[in-house]
Amino acid sequence: QKEVEQNSGPLSVPEGAIASLNCTYSDRGSQSFFWYRQYSGKSPELIMFIYSNGDKEDGRFTAQLNKASQYVSLLIRDSQPSDSATYLCAAATGANNLFFGTGTRLTVIP
């Protein structure tokens, strides 16, 4: 069974701090991993995706992948109140489907 696990939170960080969001997956066949941000009442929007072990940086966001540990993380530097949202981790195998975690709710405190 393909499972993606996330800590539901809420995770609270002060403005300007680094927010660290974690995700584990059970299917070793998963090849690509996605982080989506979802504001309340809205649909998810893609932040980043990562395929290879190591870090991938895009602006204030860094995705980290460790396939041996089946672990994916998202770091948000210089967190802003506008970053407050639910962050969804998703894993995909070579097939079409994305398997989503339940999401981590992040609150950035001004």
Place this chain on the structure above:
Amino acid sequence: GAVVSQHPSWVICKSGTSVKIECRSLDFQATTMFWYRQFPKQSLMLMATSNEGSKATYEQGVEKDKFLINHASLTLSTLTVTSAHPEDSSFYICSAKPHGGKYSYNEQFFGPGTRLTVL
């Protein structure tokens, strides 16, 4: 680029009626579209995978006769909730997977969602 629209954005209907939701990829062709359902404070649950020109593949526990999916073109998929009941009230979100081009293999782009309320 990679914009997906849904219509309507919200709908309220009486129990027993049918509701159709449209999902369109506006600036790309999508051979595969996905339909998700999200209940309050829960994650996205995949309902079905829709491939253009073929029958949809439904996830376990999703009634194909209740949730009719038609993917008639490379830019349009529809979900019809037939004989809707209050327990079908939810946030329905579609996503579309671009066919090749500059996008990564598994990227999906989500529509804005449709909030269905069945009275």
